[in-house]
Amino acid sequence: MEIYLERKVKRMEFELSERIKMISGENVFKCISCGRCTAICPAAPFMDFKPHQIIHLVRLNDERAVESEAIWLCTSCMYCSERCPRDIDVARVMEALRAINLRKRKDVVALRKLKDLKKLPPMALVASGRKYTG
């Protein structure tokens, strides 16, 4: 996998770290890549990118941070935020990344076009609704 750090090569619509700062208020540049967040994260073994790698990707302005599965595996248990020696609220960064992903409205469910609404599981409906408003 190759990452080009310039926007020209792999276009991101915005500087990721700045957007994260706007949404969550967290400065990812504070990170010293110590990996404590990953060490404590209960979901880390199942993640494609570990929490400290997600933070690093955000610093590098790499959109794989937004597209990763890891942000959906995060349960917001806040262990990482608790343990960070540089006081970065990693869970908030994760949440901000989810928000950025959702705002792309990639696979929005058109509720009006759905038939037999009553037969659908309510959980799925709620989830898709969140995707809609996220």
Place this chain on the structure above:
Amino acid sequence: MSKFVERQRIGVYVCHCGGNISDYVDVKEVVNAVKDYPGVVLAKDFIFMCSDAGQKMIEEDIKKHNLDGVVVAACSPKLHEMTFRNVVTRAGLNPFLFYHVNIREQSSWAHRDRKYSTKKAISHVLAGIEYVKLASALEKIRMKAEKSVLIIGGGIAGIRAALDLSGMGINVVLVEKEPFLGGRTARIWRTHPNGKKGVDVVRGLINELKERDNVVILTNSEVTHVEGFVGNFKVKVHVNPRYVIKNHPRMKEAIDVCPVTVPDEFNYGLTTRKAIYYPYEGAYPELPVIDPKACTRCGECVKIVGDAIDLSQKPMDLEFKVGAIVVTTGFKPYEPKPGEFGYKEYGNVITLPVFDRLLDLSEGGNKLIYNGKEINSIAFIYCVGSRQIPNGSNGKVNEYCSRYCCNATIYRASQLKRKYPHIKQYHFYRDIRTYGLNELLYLKAGEEGAVFIKYPDEEPPKVYGEDGKLIVESKDVVLGGDTVRTKVDLVVLVVGMEPYDTKKISDILSISTGKGGFLQEAHPKLRPVETLKSGIYIAGTAQAPRTISETLISASAASAKAASMLIKGEIELEPRVARVDPEKCNLSKRCVEVCPTGAISFKEYEGLGTKAWVNEAMCIGCGACTAVCPTEAIQLNTLKTTQIKRMIEAAIKGLER
């Protein structure tokens, strides 16, 4: 060799050390075992020999029984040898007729078996008695010392040392190879932590130095020869001509009229200068210099300033007598090989010192321009020329960490952000070593938006050009080895320090170089600024890679050490030296080869011809020569071969009892 007078009235004192010794060594048995030994007049034990009562007892015994030798069996000589030497001296006996036997660390603390440790203690005490029997009375060697110091190298360390020494009333000769003082520090853009310019830091010290009347500053000069020993060094200095003799109000015009233009080495070729020049504003001495290599002898400058310039000036050779030498010859920045990280291959790959000059020359503007192009992004590559990994094919490499580079680069990153906020920074590092308080710098630089990318040790980044832009490609350790590429306008190689001509200076002074070719201190902790050759001190980056403040600390330490040696005007040396019996010497010259300080030379002896001779001021009493001498002609004053033999015999006898 003079005939030994065997001592026959020896007193032996065995200490209990309040149980430390007597719990595991039967002190009474030791006393009984040695009291009838030939030559021993009396043997006593006491609870604390080092106490006032114990000392008094020894003192009175020496006078009362007319003792001519004393053995004290107690703790480590490191602790109380001096104490008992003083006791013996107070009683009117020569302090070298005393021997300190260590039966605490070597017997009672070392063994659980009381019987065995007692036996061992007895054997050691017997050896001590044999030592004293053959010991000769010695006097401390006193020598007149020249109250002046030569400082080699006029960088910040040399200037600091000169200031400290002259402040203590010692005359100083400061020798600098370049035409101006200030060295590498003068080239630094801004120094951590207060952002002061390197030039201003140096200038501040020079302004103080200018007011001292006991400092001789020789620029454009080199030390060519040093001989002698502590307190009495003879130094030869070669002074290259400056051609400019005095200042003149129209000197500026004379510089402007010079037709020759050459790259300015002070700015690493970023600017040009004339053949007659000042390197920078505020350089000292405040007198321009003519570069003999560039000058065409056209005489244009002479037409303007007349007799202020003498193009026929000849080099001079001066000779000084000094008491001590402080070596502050400094470092040189590592010069990457052509092609290493694209150096010399692509125009926009420069080293950190050059980048520093670029920043200094760009002061005032809000754009950073290099090679006519504006710089909007910079990649720093760390550990260039430091912590290199030897792999057999790349020859001798610098395996050490250069210590200053992480701090310097990250401080610059922070300053860059303040001055040119639009410039993007990428830091390709191996490990960030901003030790101590500088750690805060690193954290701050990160917060301000510098991107740090860790590359693996074995795979440093690659630099190559693409469409007129530079690309830095590297593996990213944090992302588990993914390749990261970035296009940048400028690549700065953070180069380490290399020793500067230490081979030459160590040959002239016959001092040793250590790891990485830097000058070696006598002991890293106990004697950090001294060399094995007494009277020669080292400081600054000639000794090891250092930051400016560490350099200044070592310079002050070295000058304090030098001053403490010379300030009395007389040097007292321990008589623990080797002496030659010219009758036995067969000129095998082996001692000359093994002597670590070069103390042994040859001398004409009356009626015996040329034989080896030891310079007592230079001898450190290591005994290397006594081991190799085939005829036992060279002997240590305090430990003769016969003494060693007798001691071993007695020790074995003690164990066989």
